[in-house]
Amino acid sequence: MLSSVAPASLAPAALHRLRDETLDPEQLAAYNLYITAGPASLRLGVADARRNKFLALEEYAAPEAGLSYAQQLAALAAEHDLLGRSGWHRVRLAVHNRAFTLLPAALFRPGDETAYLSLHHALNPGRESVHAYAHSGLDIVSLFAADRDLTDWFGHTYPAGRLVHGTTPLLQGVVQQSEASGASRIYLSIGPGQLTVLVMQGKQPRLCNVYPFSTPEDLIYYVILVMQELQLDPDQDPVVIWGDLMHDSELFTILRKYIRHLRFGNRPFDLGYSYRLNDLFEYRYFELFALHLCE
Structure with a gap:
């Protein structure tokens, strides 16, 4: 667990903060919150659950030396009007790292996640936890490790949230376009x-x-x-x-x-995007948008 909550002074620098004026922070049950944590940056997206339309995108600089994504998220949540709040329709977090593997669903046995992943990654049990995600319609299970402090923060903040590997939205988005x-x-x-x-x-x-x-x-x-x-x-x-x-x-x-x-490439199909996102290149933030396609 995190030993202490990072102070707001450690909140990351904003690279993009784009938000549609129709987004109502007092109606979180109408929206999905999507988060990606990777080598490039920390990214947040908000989509209208009923209209399947992205209304907000925010990007923050990657953690500085000595800081973790868990500390960064905690610091940002301390001063953010959306992050850290409960009541969302759905919340998803994608972690980007090399500690993952894909397994045919027929070979997967719950409880053996660590054994499967150990063939591809030297797990550090004190700092990492192992997770699984079943790809709907593909008969594939994604097994991956994630920073334990990050998953502890996410599980505490969003008990009903879903954790996935960064390749999961990529795969789901590509399948949609294939x-x-x-x-x-x-x-x-x-x-x-x-x-x-x-x-x-x-x-x-x-x-x-x-x-x-x-x-x-x-x-x-x-x-x-x-x-x-x-x-x-x-x-x-x-x-x-x-x-x-x-x-x-x-x-x-x-x-x-x-x-x-x-x-x-293009953005995921069959989704709407606020005009506030029009100035962004179509080929950027694909995994963040494609989190909307993950169950």
Whole structure:
């Protein structure tokens, strides 16, 4: 458990605070709260549950050295008019890390989560807890570790909330946009120092993994490596990108150099978005928006 609540002075710096004027803080039961905690930043989204429309998006800088996301969230909640309050229709938190695996649902046995995950991740029981999420309609279970202080804060603040791994909304959002054909497609989600690669065969995942990178050369190495292992062709097979990069960035430049059919992705379909979000690039915040598709 957190030894103490972080003071409001530790609240993170706001990078974006966009809110539709129709959002009523006194009617939280009408809204869903979505939170993502990853290498890029802390992000909050609020969606109207009945209209399936996002009305707010806020982004805060990642924790400074020595601070955790649990401390950051506690500090932000101490001075925020929405975060930390009860009464929401639904609350979801996605954690972004490399400590996860996907397992066919038929092989999953409740109670064995730690044993499954230990094949892929050296768990620290004192600092991490293990969680599972069943992907509806995919017959897949996501198993992942999360910082214990963060999950303790979340469980205490939102007892009915749902914790998922960052690959879960990515997968759910891609499935929504995938075609039923048998062709393979590659999807990339790029954050600071972290690349998520998802390869779909129609509406079924062939590969989902998170890779660390520090240079553009690292990034393209992992992308080409995955394509070679799955016998995909950089000159023929399309690649879709979401995440934290610009059209004139070194990352996009090196991707465009080696991959012929490259495009930025869209927001999740069948959802509404406030006009206040119009100035944001369509390919950013995909996982935050796609949390609306997670049960």
